[in-house]
Amino acid sequence: MSDPQGPTVRRRRLGSELRRLRDLAGLRLEDVAKVLECSTSKISRIETGQGLAKALELRAMLDLYGVTDEDARLVINDIHRRASESGWWEQDEYEAVLPSGLGVYVGLEYDARLVQSWELSWVTGLLQTPDYARAVMSSSRVGQSDEVDRLVDVRIERQKRLTASSDPLELWAVMDESVFRRPIGGPDVVRNQIRHILELAELPNVNVQVCPLSKGMHPGLRGSFSILEFGPADPRVVYVEAPSGNLFVERDSQVRAFRSSYTALTAIALDPSESAALLQRVAKEK
Structure with missing residues (x-):
């Protein structure tokens, strides 16, 4: 089991390995919970990467699963140690304002190799200017300017991966034309936002496409989503943001359905050069 890059993916990889070892040992969640004297939900969270076992708990789990090979235990313990590290998004100033589920997403995005996003309502977060991001976030946090400022800081920090000097994040962003017709923040903010997108689209790791309104009915009208791709050993994850709660989709059949829609x-979207031309026309109209 190789070591992935960041704490979020490390936790998920570790959890997946512990689940595999439990299955090989023919044990149920209840069996492990009884030995560790904890709830089955805690074991489930550990196996899905949403929680992290303590060092003593990990040792007990490896003993229970019959893992006696010292090299294998060293690798697992090393990943556990690295998974215990905190990401920048887990600092108190950020964690306190991140909506439920978004912290997990930011961690996954930090570790991703490629993000493919479809946006129906507003500009993809990784491409937003501070003014545009502030306008989007202020709509749901009226009178909470300090929280909005910190959320904008999170968004700007996330965007640094696009311009990293080594292994920059690849972004393929497809957005509905209505995104740019909607005056979020006012005409000047939208105009500057479009210019910002056109600049970023010049980067070799950024592709931007616009789906024109003339296309009528299409799969994207069901809602926005992002597909995150990691290393070859890690499965893709689909993130769906909705008012009723954020959803992480990992089942192969469901991920394939989202990939088909994408x-x-x-x-059906305009190609990158046609999209740039459309955005330039929209900016002139503002």
């Missing part, structure tokens, strides 16, 4: 969206 492929359809890239096919």
Whole structure:
């Protein structure tokens, strides 16, 4: 089991390995919970990477699963140690304002190799200017300017991966034309936002496509989503943000369905050069 890059993916990889070892040992969640004297939900959270076992608990789990090979135990313990590290998004000043589920997403995004996003309502977060991001966030946090400022800081920090000197994040962003027709923050903010997107689209790791209103009905009208891709050993994850709660989709059949929808969206959207031309026309109209 190789070591992935960051704490979020490390926790998920560790949890997946512990689940595999439990299955090989023929044990149920209840069996492990009884030995560790904890709830089955805690074991489930550990196995899904949403929680992290303490060092003593990990040792007890490896003993229970019959892992006696010292090299294998060293690798697992090393990943556990690295998974215990905190990401910048887990600092108190950020963690206190991040909506439920978003902290997990930021961690996954930090470790991702590629993000493919479809946005129906507003500009993809990784491409937002501070003024545009502030306008979006202020709509749901009226009178909470300090929280909005910290959320904007999180968004700007996330964007640094696009311009990293080594292994920058690849972003393929497809957005509905209505995103740019909607005057979020006012005409000047939208105009500057479009210019910012056009600049970032010049980067070799950033692709931007716009789905024109003339296309009518298409799969993207069901809602926005992002597909995150990691290393070859880690499964893709789909993130769906909704008013009723954020959803992480990992089941292969469901991920394939989202990938099929995304492929359809890239096919009906304007190509990058046509998209840039459309955005330039929209900016002139503001």
